[in-house]
Amino acid sequence: VQLVESGGGLVQPGGSLRLSCAASGFTFSSYYMSWVRQAPGKGLEWVSEINSGGDNTYYADSVKGRFTASRDNAKNTLYLQMNSLKPEDTALYYCAACHGTWGRGTQVTVSS
Numbered sequence: 001v002q003l004v005e006s007g008g009g010l011v012q013p014g015g016s017l018r019l020s021c022a023a024s025g026f027t028f029s030s031y032y033m034s035w036v037r038q039a040p041g042k043g044l045e046w047v048s049e050i051n052s053g054g055d056n057t058y059y060a061d062s063v064k065g066r067f068t069a070s071r072d073n074a075k076n077t078l079y080l081q082m083n084s085l086k087p088e089d090t091a092l093y094y095c096a097a098c099h100g101t102w103g104r105g106t107q108v109t110v111s112s
Helices: none
Strands: 002-006 009-011 017-024 033-038 044-050 057-059 067-072 077-082 091-097 106-110
Touching (some): 002 091, 017 091, 017 106, 033 067, 033 077
Antiparallel strands (some): 067 077
């Protein structure tokens, strides 16, 4: 069972990034998936959740209207489209399956 995030990087304020999370070793299409982040020196912050079919999504107030979660169950991949990025979005971003598996994270840095 494995989750591998990718797509992080350095971006200027106002820019965009798309994170991906490749899943393997379990029936991806059966599980709710989440994105969670951890800013430097801070605790974990839940960002978004998407249901197994991909037709229901939920967001933290801090990212609502700027981030969009989606999934491609045929490709066993979860996505997080991040627009209008702010310096306070700087964090290590994890994807997590509702059965408890987490990836190792991908770093997002928003800075000019």
